[in-house]
Every structure is written in structure tokens, then in C-alpha cells.
Amino acid sequence: MPKIMKKRGFISLFYVLPVTVIILIFFSISLPRKLVILNQSENNIPVGEIYGDRKIGQTFVAEYDNLSAIEILLATYNRWNSGEFFFHLRSEVKSKEDIISYDISMLTVQNNEFFRFSFPKIKNSKKKRYFFYLDSPRSKPGNAITIWSNTEDLYKEGEKIVNGVASSGDLVFKTEYEIGLRLSLITLSGNIIKFVKFLLNIPQNKAFYYLLIIIILTWAIITFSKKLALFNKKGGFILVYCIFFMMYLSGSLYRSQRK
Secondary structure, eight states: OHHHHHHHHHHHHHHHHHHHHHHHHHTTEEOOEEEEEEEEOOOSEEOOOOOTTOEEEEEEEOSSSOEEEEEEEEEOSSSOOOSEEEEEEESSTTOOSOSEEEEEEGGGOOTTEEEEEEEEEETTOTTOEEEEEEEOTTOBTTBOOEEEEESSOOOTTOOEEETTEEESSEEOEEEEEEEOOEEOHHHHHHHHHHHHHHHHHGGGOHHHHHHHHHHHHHHHHHHHHTTOOTTSHHHHHHHHHHHHHHHHHHHHHHHHHHO
């Protein structure tokens, strides 16, 4: 009989450890999110009205995979401009093929605000060079938008491009990336350390002993009332949940007492 109890106790412990590991891993995972990088933020001059044959753009290097949007600081000269302008994304300046290209109404542009150009994510974009530009062939002077820029070359990974030719200065722009689920080993190790410290501090909390008695009695009542063996499969799961509930409550009380 004692051997059977030891075996069943080991089985119950076998339930607790995986649940603990899963919880620690769960809180170490970065959830899917959009990461926005402000590539170049300084502006001191607009590039001039974009109309006719003028094509104003910028080369850049993607910092992550899954490039999914580019934001450009546009201006309207504090007026309402009508018509359309076009956004183009290419692999390089000399390329004739667009990765992405679409038209946008100039009425949707707000003066001196970033305009977001979104597109399906580019999976293997990290460390690759790209080139975007705007044009508006049908626009005319007095009815066109512009882009804010800086006269200095502040962005070292790319350059401003005017009509296919490199020009001094850089545009003001951001790049956006879709970051999926990621498990950070640094975060995981930090959570493990916190968890161990938490376990070591539990015996110093008086509330722990009261909760321990309550949980054991509750667990015993539930398992006996359902005619379950304390260390069988169902009883073991109940024990696991009771233990974590006890740890959560004792931890909350411990933190409240320290405050």
C-alpha cells in the first residue's frame, strides 16, 4: 500500500510540473503585434509639389521580416487638393516592376500628418533594400501634395530619390512589420527566477498556511464527495488547480501586506 501511494503521489507531481512549465512559457511569449520603426523623423523642408512627371521617393533597408506598411509625412499646403496620387514599392530604383502599386485620393490626406500605405506582408523582407515613391501625373501646380524631408542625410541606410536620381537629404517616413508569436528565452529565464523567488517567499507569508489548510480541506471534500481516489487521474487534476489557486491567493495577500 505505501508503495502504491508513493507511485500515485509521483503521478500527481507529474501533473503539476507540466502545468507549471506551460504557464511560465505562456507568459514568456510575445503575442502577435505590429512593430513600427521611425526610420527618419527630422524635417525642415518639403520636397515641393508632386505633379506631372515628378517622382519623389526614398530607398531603405527593412529591419525585420513581414514588412506590411510604410508611413510617409505628407502635407497639403493647408488646402484641399482633388485628384489622385500613386504609391509604388519596388525592390530597387532601377527596377521597372512594382511589388505594390495603388492610387489614393488626395482628399484623404491630412496636412502635416503621416499617411499609412499598407499592403500584404512581405515575409522575407529583413535586411533587404526597397524603394518607394509617390507620383501624381494628372495633378497640376496649386493642386498637389508634398512630402516633408530633411536637407541632411540623416538616414544612413538609404537616400532620397528624385526622378530616379539620388538627391541629398531624406524623406520623413516609418516602416511597419507584423511580428508573430515569439518565445523569448530571456523572458522565460526571468520568469523562472521570479517563480522560484516567489516559492521561496511563500513560507514567510502567514496567509499561506491558512490558505494551505483551506485548500487541502476543499480538495479532500471535493474528491471524497465525488468518490474519487485522491491520487487518481481526476483527483490529481483537482490537486493541480487547487495548488495554483492557493499560490495565486497567497501571492496576492503577500503583495497586499507588503504595500
